[in-house]
Amino acid sequence: MDPISIIEISASIFFVIVIFVIALLLPSKVRKLSLVIAFSLTLLLLLFFAIRPFWVDYQVSVKTEQLNQYLEGKYPNQEWGISREVGRRYNPYDLEVIFEKEQGWTYTYLVVNETNICQVGWSPPEGKFPNEGKYFEDNDCE
Structure with missing residues (x-):
């Protein structure tokens, strides 16, 4: 488990x-209501921690499909693989792309929505500069 989690x-x-503790220390007139509120908050927190991983996975699958469509339009007749860094310290919506015809290079794309996709990072092989890559994009996310 990650330290952040x-x-x-x-x-x-x-x-x-x-x-x-606060609910139990309140006067008996409002204790029952405060315990119900405390229990409800506990239930909401449990639901949050239970549902969040599934929600992130769903969003990543949608953004992966959007990135696939973007890459198909920008680089037709090319092959690539899409992955993501796993863990809480990484942005789950940053997707890494490795193109078949350019092994050793990794390009990171941020998918904000279907119309706002941009390259935010790259990892060239040692001794190479990012702008030497075939698929290097010099654009800013909006």
Whole structure:
């Protein structure tokens, strides 16, 4: 598990414990309502942590398809592979492309939406400059 996830989960557990302690310390007139609210917040946090990975995976699959369509329009009759860095420290929407005819080069694309796709990074082989790549794009994301 990533350190960021551990910090998020620990902070959420601390938050839930504080909410429950406060709910138990309130007068008996509002204790039941405050416990229901604390339980509801706990349930929402659990749902958030359970659903978020599936939501990110869904968004990545949509953005991968959008990137495929972009590359098919920009580089017809070319072959490529699309992957992404896994882990919380990486932007899940940065997709890495390796073109079949240019092994050793990795291009990173940011897919904002279907009309806003741009190359945000590249990894050339040692001794090469980024602008020497066949598929190097010098554009800015909007």
